[in-house]
Amino acid sequence: MNLRRKSLMTGALGALVAALALGSGVLLAGAIAGSGNTIVTVRVWDDKVADAYKASFAAFHESNPDITVDVTVIPWTQYWTQLDDDVAAGRADDIFWVNNSYLTDLADDGKLMDIDETLGARAKNDWDSSVVREFTRDGILWGVPQLSDAGIALYYNKAMLAKAGIDPATLETATWSLDPAQDTLLPILKALTHDSSGRSASDPAFDASAVTQFGYNAANDLQGIILPSIGSNGGTFDADGVYTFGEERAAQAIGYQVDLINTHRVAPSATASNADPDFSRDRFVEGGMALFQSGLYNLPYVFEGAEFEWGVASMPAGPAGRVSVTNGIVAAGNAETAHPEATARVLKWLGSTEGNSYVGSSGAAVPGVVAAQQAYFDFWGGKDVDVAKFFEVLADDAPTITPPETANFAKVEAAYRPFMNEVFAGTLPVADGLRQAQDAANAATAAK
Incomplete structure (x- = not known):
């Protein structure tokens, strides 16, 4: 079973799809001229939602036979670089996914359709209000809400917890x-980390070079680990357009995670997780990790891949309490599409209860259309999976930490990530490495 979260495409297949995406303008022109049928292309990074979309668009085509919708999946690791290049060259898909970290540039540069103008200002009344707020800039909504990630929680292996008592x-x-006297998480992680002789990390004879079971997934994972950790220590990743993750509270939070890897050895080496963003998830699913902190975006993969009993608990609290990040995803219309009317019809479908319900009824993600969300809860309820913890962390106006929202984020991340990787790998001291990473991020922002 392939457990890749972002896409089933790798290697040559990924390159082929990317090449086809690059040539989509030529292919579409031929298709339209030859058949009288308009092909609207949609670009996403998640193969599970892509499958749901294909079923949704098949239903759309039945009542709109003059429009065919093609879905392209670009792997997450290539998605933003590819999109940036394609938008700049005028060859991007008619509709493409956007998250809030990449919204600013696309909206400010006039690359996206104004959804209020395209579908009417009342359309947003049917959509998740938190996602609508995330993607409204200067009073204009720049995408049709598709997914809500809810909050972060903790997947756990029931047998591993039971064995550790x-x-x-x-x-x-x-x-x-x-403060070691106040830290109740670390003893749990040590008890759940074992070497090849079955000794836990709390045993003086523990062999850190022969770990067979890790306790936790500390890693350079922005959404699952870094942002919740910083928020739970009262820090910020960025504020008012300036990156602040090298400041005291954020640095303390990141330093704690780094120590879990390199000092306490209760999490895998960052060498693996830096290179593969899905490494920790796969390690958990394969039975080599007891606790996996993540979001609903990984639920389908855990459910399908894990051959052991598992559950979901609340994410650990920090000195400032339990502070999660939450995100939405929108389908954005390409302002330079060659067929705006057909694109608008597809966007309207994606923003309808029927069109978006396929995402929920397949269990792929929480739909962005409010009336379609119950299908998601029904699906997982039918599988005897309780998703409440992902929502409880956000309940009652609980504090959250916002994802980065500055302009030029693709270049910002490319600038700071090498330093952050070294910090997690233990090859750069935390304070110095984070300061270098922060300086690189702010320099990239200023270079816009």
């Missing part, structure tokens, strides 16, 4: 702290 209820009170 840990009641899952203990996870609900787990708190990380720089």
Whole structure:
């Protein structure tokens, strides 16, 4: 079973699809001229949602036989670079996914359709209000809400907890702290980390060079680890257009995660997770990790891949409490599409209860259309999977930490990530490495 989160395409197949995407303008022109049928292309990075989309667009085509919708999946690791190049060259798909970290440039540069103008200002009344707020800039909504990631929680392996004598209820009170006397998370992680002789990381004879079971997925994972950790220490990743993740509270939070890897050895070496963003998820699914902190975006892969009993607990709290990140995804219309009327009809379908319900009824993600969301809960309820913890962390106006929203984020991330990778790998001291990473991020922002 292929457990890749972002796409099933790798290697030559990924290159082929990218090449086809590059040539889409020529291919579409031929298709339209030859058949009288308009082909609208949609670009995403998630293969599970792509499958749901294909079923949705088949239903759309039945009532709109003059329009065929083609879905292209570009792997997450290539998605933003490819999109940036294609938008600049005028060859991007008619509709493409956007998250809020990449919204600013596309909206400010006039590359996206104004959804209020395209579908009417009342259309947004049917959509998840938090996602609408995320993607409204200067009073204009720049995409049709498709997914809501809810919050971050903790997947756990039931057998591993039982073997270590840990009641899952203990996870609900787990708190990380720089004060060892207040840190109740680390002892849990040590008890759940074992070497090849079965010794836990709390045993003086523990062999850190022969770990067979890790306790946790500390890693350079912005959404699953870094942002929640920073938020739970009262810090910020960026504020008012300036990157701040090298400042004291953020640096403390990141330093704690780095120590889990390189000092306490309860998480895998960053060499693997830096190179493969899905490494920790796959390690958990394969039975080599006890706790996996992540979001609903990984739920279908855990459900399909794990051959053991698992559950979901609240993410660990920090000195400032339990502070999660939450995200939405929108389908954005290409302002330079060659067929705006057909594109608008597809966007309207994606923003309808029927069109978006396929995403929920397949269990792929929480739909962005409010009336379609119940299908998601029904799907997972039918599988005896309780997703409540992903929502409880956001309930009652709980504090959240926002993802980065500055302009030029693709270049910003490319600038700071090498330094951040070295920090997590232990080859750069935390304070110095984060300061270098922060300086690189702010320089890239200023270079816009």
